[in-house]
Amino acid sequence: MELAINIKDLNFSWQKQSMFKLHISRWQVEKAQHLFLYGKSGSGKSTLLNLLSGVVSGYSGSIEILGQDLNSISAAKRDQFRANNVGMIFQQFNLLPYLSGLQNIQLGQYFSSSNSDSKQQLLEQLTDKLQLSGSLLAQAASEMSVGQQQRVAVVRALINQPQLIIADEPTSALDSELRDHFIQLLLECAQQSTVIFVSHDKSLANHFSQQVNFADLLA
Amino acid sequence: MLFNLSIASLFSRKPMVFLTCFSIAISMLVLASVAHIETQVRQNFERSVSGVDLIVGSRTSQLNLLLFSIFRLGNPSNNMAWQSFAELASNKQVSWAVPIVLGDSHQGYAVVGTTLDYFEHVKFAQQDKLSLQEGKLFMHNKQLVLGATVARDLGYQLQDEIVLSHGAGKVSFSQHKNHPFTIVGILNATGTPMDRAIYMPIEAVDSLHSSGSSKQDSHAHGHEYDGVQEHHNHAEHPQAISAALVGVNSKIALLSLQRIVSQNKTEPLTAILPNVALHELWQMMSVVELSLKVIAVLVLFASLIGMTTMLLASMRERQRELSVLRALGARPWVLIWLVEVEALLITLLGCILGYVFLSLGLTCLQPVLLHHYAFNIARFPEPLTFLGFTGLALGLAGMLALIPALLSYKKSLSGGLRFP
Incomplete structure (x- = not known):
């Protein structure tokens, strides 16, 4: 079995908040899993996601993402690795407000090094599936509703066909009807990828094949 | 992107x-x-002093001499005798010498008494010669040539008659009413203070002052005197001038000429090189x-x-x-x-x-x-x-x-x- 995430003896603390310590002795996630990571707010979930995506380093132990040890490569390579292999969706502010939806998606393509020929087709498929019309994509992100913004964010996260998708409470700004629909769409589009979906809302857990309690990880 | x-x-x-x-x-x-x-x-x-190698006047600071003779700023402190000018003009090193007489005005514009040589030798900008917009240069002492700005501002045309006043102000109590002039020429614009001047023949200077500025009670007498005794004198030149603009044959002679002038025995004189004086001005500024x-x-x-x-x-x-x-x-x-x-x-x-x-x-x-x-x-x-x-x-x-x-x-x- 190939592993998407392989953590051993991870220790991390933010420099200034030395009170908080993240420790995970062992955590493995297989490829193409759709995983629901449940945890209370402020428990350190976002810190873990920062580490998984390679935005933050300075930890001890090892984190392997898609077989790549993040500590063994330079910061620049880590950023490039993230651009190519990791798609991220946040709770809010996924998009730059002054760019159009389409420009936001193109920004996602800009940093990755994969070829752009196949992307046009993929873009059409994804926007079709997520019901994003051309006129909507031409609008400035600041003029879109939160639901529309989140759908654009999904397209952008998937456009480089990343093997790992990290979603940090992407539904908490949506109302409950949109919520289930959004998760279904996201998982449908990301069938080939590993999805780590983080939320404090346990009711969403039934969409996922695998559920993990963040508190159990730390123990 | x-x-x-x-x-x-x-x-x-x-x-x-x-x-x-x-x-x-x-x-x-x-x-x-x-x-x-x-x-x-x-x-x-710099474009206002072109072609003039030396400016000579009564003893004063070099800036003062430069400013009043070229830029019509300030006043000559003293006059220079015609005799000194004649000696200077006859110096072998001097290629040309133009006398100028200041002190009269018309509606606030300075009047420059000079000779026809002025239009020939005094240049502006890149050695450009003065040229006439219309009319001709003055031929005798009742004729005037106007700078471009004067003609335009005051709306004068050829053949208009004007009266000059003594002093530099716009309002003068002493007008030379007895000596009206006819405008015979208007110069092209040069973009220098020369545009703001009125040029009259130097011969007119003395007749103007002996008749116009003399007091009422001696007026008749003055005229008689003027007419009889000094007539030949007026036709030639005035007793004194404000300054002389000089061109030399060779630039090498400039310094020695300058020394000769400042060591003049008959009266104290100053000779300046316009560019050196300008340089002094820039240093002050x-x-x-x-x-x-x-x-x-x-x-x-x-x-x-x-x-x-x-x-x-x-x-x-x-x-x-x-x-x-x-x-x-x-x-x-x-x-x-x-x-x-x-x-x-x-x-x-x-x-x-x-x-x-x-x-x-x-x-x-x-x-x-x-x-x-x-x-x-x-x-x-x-x-x-x-x-x-x-x-x-x-x-x-x-x-x-x-x-x-x-x-x-x-x-x-x-x-x-x-x-x-």
């Missing part, structure tokens, strides 16, 4: 960006106009110029600090922007790049705006300055100088923008993704 991103980001903050641009534009306007006026004043002064420049640079600095403040204030929003970009795989220094590009774009735009303002302002002011001060200012600032100032502004802006850029960079390195 990132450049478009910067442009879009700037557009999203139009009011702030525009005001900042505006303030930079105004400070560039100040800086560039100080420099422009300085060079233009120099050029204007240099402190003023320097302080104006310092002020202008400080104004620019202040508006750039204003821009830095604006950038710092926008850093909170920037933190979000950066988090989005980082998540997409951007390197942390993208933020520095964005802030720098933004600062440089604002500054560049401000500079362009400043150039437009300055050109517009100069275009509007140019006719006014030419009209009232015979000051011929170029309509567009010197491009190379302006480019230099733009470079200075961009350099300063780039350095100042590093403050907000580096502060945020540091923060983002230690903080991870943040959505404040």
Whole structure:
């Protein structure tokens, strides 16, 4: 079995908040899993996601993402690795407000090094599936509703066909009807990828094949 | 892509960006106009003394002699005897010598009594000769030639008769009513103080003063005296002149000629080299110029600090922007790049705006300055100088923008993704 995430003896603390310590002795996630990571707010979930995506380093132990040890490569390579292999969706502010939806998606393509020929087709498929019309994509992100913004964010996260998708409470700004629909769409589009979906809302857990309690990880 | 991103980001903050641009534009306007006026004043002064190698007058400071003889600023402190002029003109080194007599005016415009040689030898700009717009040069002592500005301002035409007054003011109590002149020629504009003068034959000077300025009770007598005894004298020349403009055969002779003049036995005289005197003038002005420049640079600095403040204030929003970009795989220094590009774009735009303002302002002011001060200012600032100032502004802006850029960079390195 190939592993998407392989953590051993991870220790991390933010420099200034030395009170908080993240420790995970062992955590493995297989490829193409759709995983629901449940945890209370402020428990350190976002810190873990920062580490998984390679935005933050300075930890001890090892984190392997898609077989790549993040500590063994330079910061620049880590950023490039993230651009190519990791798609991220946040709770809010996924998009730059002054760019159009389409420009936001193109920004996602800009940093990755994969070829752009196949992307046009993929873009059409994804926007079709997520019901994003051309006129909507031409609008400035600041003029879109939160639901529309989140759908654009999904397209952008998937456009480089990343093997790992990290979603940090992407539904908490949506109302409950949109919520289930959004998760279904996201998982449908990301069938080939590993999805780590983080939320404090346990009711969403039934969409996922695998559920993990963040508190159990730390123990 | 990132450049478009910067442009879009700037557009999203139009009011702030525009005001900042505006303030930079105004400070560039100040800086560039100080420099422009300085060079233009120099050029204007320099174009006014062309072809004259030496100016000779009664003993006075070299600046005073230069200013009253060429620029009609100030007054001659003393006259120079005709005899001295005649001796000077006969010197072998002297190629030509033109006497000028000042002291009369018409409606505030100076009257210059001189000979026809004046129009032949005194040049302006790049050795350009004076030329007539219409009419001819004066032939006898009841005729006048007008500078271009005088003719235009007072609306005079050929064959108009005018009366001169004693002294330089617009209102004079002593008018030379008994000696009216006819305008026979109008000169082409030169963009020098020569445009603002009225030229009369030097022979007219004495007859003017012996008749016009004499008191009422001795008037008849004066006229008689004038008519009988000194008539031949008037026709030739006056007793004294204000200054003499001299051209030499060889530039090498200039210094020895200057020494000969200043050692003149019969009366104390001063001889100056116009360019040397101008240089002295610039040296006197240099402190003023320097302080104006310092002020202008400080104004620019202040508006750039204003821009830095604006950038710092926008850093909170920037933190979000950066988090989005980082998540997409951007390197942390993208933020520095964005802030720098933004600062440089604002500054560049401000500079362009400043150039437009300055050109517009100069275009509007140019006719006014030419009209009232015979000051011929170029309509567009010197491009190379302006480019230099733009470079200075961009350099300063780039350095100042590093403050907000580096502060945020540091923060983002230690903080991870943040959505404040």
